[in-house]
Amino acid sequence: MKSRCVVLIALVLAACAEAALPAQRGDSPGPSPTGRAQAPFDLTGYWVSLVTEDWRVRQFTPPKGDYEPIPLNPTGRARADAWDPAKDEAAGDVCKAYGAPALMRLPTRLHIAWQDDLTLKLETDAGTQTRLMYFGPTPVDAGGGWQGVSAASWDAPRPPVPPSFFVAITGGNLANPAVSLKVVTTRLRPGYLRKNGVPYSASAVLTEYFDRFDVPGGDPLLVVVQEMVDPENLQTPFWTSSHFKRQLDATGWNPTPCSAR
Amino acid sequence: MNHSARVSIIGVAVAGMVFVGQAQQAGLQPSPGGDRPPVPIDLSGYWEPVLHEDFLERGAGPELADYGGFALNEAGRLWALSYDPSRLTLRHHQCDAYVTPYQMRAVGNFRFWEERDPDNQRLVAIHIWSQTTEAHRTIWLDGRPHPAAWAPHTFRGFSTGRFIGSALVVQTTHLKQGWLRRNGTPESDQATVTEFIVRHGDHLTDTTVVNDPVFLTEPEVRSNDYVRLPLDPGSWLYACDDGEQVLDRPADSVPHYPFGNQPFAREYSARHKIPLIASIAGAPSMYPGFGAAAMKASEAEAVALLKPTPGRPSETSKAIDPEPHDGKIHLFPLRDGVSLLVGAGGNIVIQTGEQGVFVVDTGDGRLTDQVIAATRQLTSKPIQFIANTSFHAEHVGGNAKMSEAGADLSLPGSFFSAQAPIAATGLFTRVGAVATLIAHNNVAVRLQAARAPAAMVPPDTYLEDRRRKFYNGEGIELFHEPNAVTDGDSIVHFRRADVIVTGDVFTTTQYPFIDLKNGGTVQGEIRALNDILNRTVYQHEEDGGTIVVPGHGYVSNEHEVLEHRDMLVIIRDRVQAMLDTGATLDQVKAARLTADYDTQYGASSGPWTTDMFIEAVYRTLPAAPKR
Numbered sequence: 001m002k003s004r005c006v007v008l009i010a011l012v013l014a015a016c017a018e019a020a021l022p023a024q025r026g027d028s029p030g031p032s033p034t035g036r037a038q039a040p041f042d043l044t045g046y047w048v049s050l051v052t053e054d055w056r057v058r059q060f061t062p063p064k065g066d067y068e069p070i071p072l073n074p075t076g077r078a079r080a081d082a083w084d085p086a087k088d089e090a091a092g093d094v095c096k097a098y099g100a101p102a103l104m105r106l107p108t109r110l111h112i113a114w115q116d117d118l119t120l121k122l123e124t125d126a127g128t129q130t131r132l133m134y135f136g137p138t139p140v141d142a143g144g145g146w147q148g149v150s151a152a153s154w155d156a157p158r159p160p161v162p163p164s165f166f167v168a169i170t171g172g173n174l175a176n177p178a179v180s181l182k183v184v185t186t187r188l189r190p191g192y193l194r195k196n197g198v199p200y201s202a203s204a205v206l207t208e209y210f211d212r213f214d215v216p217g218g219d220p221l222l223v224v225v226q227e228m229v230d231p232e233n234l235q236t237p238f239w240t241s242s243h244f245k246r247q248l249d250a251t252g253w254n255p256t257p258c259s260a261r
Numbered sequence: 262m263n264h265s266a267r268v269s270i271i272g273v274a275v276a277g278m279v280f281v282g283q284a285q286q287a288g289l290q291p292s293p294g295g296d297r298p299p300v301p302i303d304l305s306g307y308w309e310p311v312l313h314e315d316f317l318e319r320g321a322g323p324e325l326a327d328y329g330g331f332a333l334n335e336a337g338r339l340w341a342l343s344y345d346p347s348r349l350t351l352r353h354h355q356c357d358a359y360v361t362p363y364q365m366r367a368v369g370n371f372r373f374w375e376e377r378d379p380d381n382q383r384l385v386a387i388h389i390w391s392q393t394t395e396a397h398r399t400i401w402l403d404g405r406p407h408p409a410a411w412a413p414h415t416f417r418g419f420s421t422g423r424f425i426g427s428a429l430v431v432q433t434t435h436l437k438q439g440w441l442r443r444n445g446t447p448e449s450d451q452a453t454v455t456e457f458i459v460r461h462g463d464h465l466t467d468t469t470v471v472n473d474p475v476f477l478t479e480p481e482v483r484s485n486d487y488v489r490l491p492l493d494p495g496s497w498l499y500a501c502d503d504g505e506q507v508l509d510r511p512a513d514s515v516p517h518y519p520f521g522n523q524p525f526a527r528e529y530s531a532r533h534k535i536p537l538i539a540s541i542a543g544a545p546s547m548y549p550g551f552g553a554a555a556m557k558a559s560e561a562e563a564v565a566l567l568k569p570t571p572g573r574p575s576e577t578s579k580a581i582d583p584e585p586h587d588g589k590i591h592l593f594p595l596r597d598g599v600s601l602l603v604g605a606g607g608n609i610v611i612q613t614g615e616q617g618v619f620v621v622d623t624g625d626g627r628l629t630d631q632v633i634a635a636t637r638q639l640t641s642k643p644i645q646f647i648a649n650t651s652f653h654a655e656h657v658g659g660n661a662k663m664s665e666a667g668a669d670l671s672l673p674g675s676f677f678s679a680q681a682p683i684a685a686t687g688l689f690t691r692v693g694a695v696a697t698l699i700a701h702n703n704v705a706v707r708l709q710a711a712r713a714p715a716a717m718v719p720p721d722t723y724l725e726d727r728r729r730k731f732y733n734g735e736g737i738e739l740f741h742e743p744n745a746v747t748d749g750d751s752i753v754h755f756r757r758a759d760v761i762v763t764g765d766v767f768t769t770t771q772y773p774f775i776d777l778k779n780g781g782t783v784q785g786e787i788r789a790l791n792d793i794l795n796r797t798v799y800q801h802e803e804d805g806g807t808i809v810v811p812g813h814g815y816v817s818n819e820h821e822v823l824e825h826r827d828m829l830v831i832i833r834d835r836v837q838a839m840l841d842t843g844a845t846l847d848q849v850k851a852a853r854l855t856a857d858y859d860t861q862y863g864a865s866s867g868p869w870t871t872d873m874f875i876e877a878v879y880r881t882l883p884a885a886p887k888r
Binding site for chain 2: 053
């Protein structure tokens, strides 16, 4: 009798846990259920950057050697000190400061739209660049350009908790909605973090979190937090956060070509 | 299955439902992405700021005249250009704390922890301790409302929050005046802040949106990033105490730069080889295309921004009126039996205790019945003393009725009741049957000259610097402030509660009222403000401590008095400088010498306009000797 009770209790508990787990994972069963269908907020439309931090070095090209406080290692510093915009122009590399790691820091407008259900497209008028963020598998032949290859996912605010009966039954992690857009970009063509030649390499990994905030009584904000990891040039990860204000339309959209200076 | 097993299963199932319900209740708000409630994000722990943005500004310190990326309006730009960092050598500024938007950018470590209700474990608040300035911030999550408009402002402000989507969204009000950048880029006491605090793994981002109707044309958006520390980094204290840094400096000296003569205005642009206009252009400096546009701007356009735009009408105050106009009297306890009554046309302070009620000022008289009723909510003892800080109508309007409602039980049977020369003075006609009115003698003189009713005129007056009483177990002192607003002003200091009632010597709502016809002078007003500052003590980092109740406006402490004193000294110096060149009153008015303060205090109509203030300053300063 006692053993039958234990089995019954175990079945009830397992049923409770199982019922809770899909919600805990933040998704429904099935392959690649991400992208447009699961977007927790709307990023599409036009956005304009608010250059309020690192203002001078973003609005004006800083002189060579002005790279504080980017945590460059000796190799990175030597490369930055060797910056020669004329050489870049001669080589046709005028877009080196318009790659994904620097693009969101430029004074620019963004146009964000769904290219398809699994691909978010982000265009800038500064340098007329296009970033594609893939919720599904990334194209095998992509990469090697200024924007690299970007894998996107809707990220939960904290790491998932391993399934357990206690967690499930206490409701401790029942609701863990995906609420940030996480984008990991690799296979970048080497470029500049700043226009004055602060380098990043082809092995750099850029992790970004896109959050939309609805300001009471104000314009919605898009905040892009970036972590740049590049052991070839950086001693430690380099963190920035960039802000964009939502626009109602394309007002001010002003495509301009890349400039090396 | 036996009975105990059935009980176990039912118990587990019920417990599960209860716990799930509690978790859902704790979620507070629906998420934007669905109907599942968001989970409070665990922010607890030690966080180290990442200084990869604005590194120099936040570390070693910003350069002067670098206001790029701020949507400063004209007032904000001129306020910043006038700011001389030597102001920090003034005793009262030495321990200035940081206002919240700047505090969150401080270089020291942060500690976050949760406060939960011990009975139901609901999240009540999140606390943040910042090493720099030992700043303790509380973000209330229990749904409590923000304080009334007349409540004190602090460097931290009052914050409430809720979880929405991925963020803890925080609203902060009741901030003190401070800076957005440590080079004088100002933030006013009218600023409000919205924050979005998001955690991505061991990385925290706090995006702050500052709205400041006084100094900004658009919200200021910045983010602060932090990484989680696995261990307590220690060193959480940050001691500060003030002292003399410049000996023999006159008390009415406040370092500042004259309009158009900021000696370092060009230093920043020259050092970085950018146009002068770049860092002073305000909102355009935040947007794409600004760099190219700035390169095309003329030198004249930039120089014009270094001083007030001539010929423009003066701005008027963008500040909210902290006084209620709902026809009700509002009681606001201050400390140790001393309370504020607001809504009577001017602030009223009452002290209650074993002996009775001591009142400072009686409002304009329209709501005196409610004022009396409010005192009776606190005590059944009679109103025994009423002190007036001024003879102006909004301070004595309720004198007669409140006096009539009280009684001075110390008088019946005394020398006064037996021998008062009633016929000669007409003042002691009802000795002891009414509360005793106390004021500087010039209050009585001015009221009598204005043929005020006898019951409104204080019979108990003093002539020199001080009147004192020990009442309800507390020392109460009245100090005469000669020739400030008028020639009869007093401030009242409750010494145990440490509350100073200033009358109109200090207000938070307008330029100092200098009543020329009744003996007011700008120099006397500055002396009076300095006298208040000589009596105040801050609790921590220029915040808290002595409570200062203005004649009009919100409950303050020395920081508000200090900023008011600084403002008056700076404007006096500007007017005096023009007087020294022989400028006429019209020329002084046209120069817009108050342009950096007008969005806070300016008025173009009503009883005390900016023009009246400038005229009062002009007329009470010495003109240059004729050559």
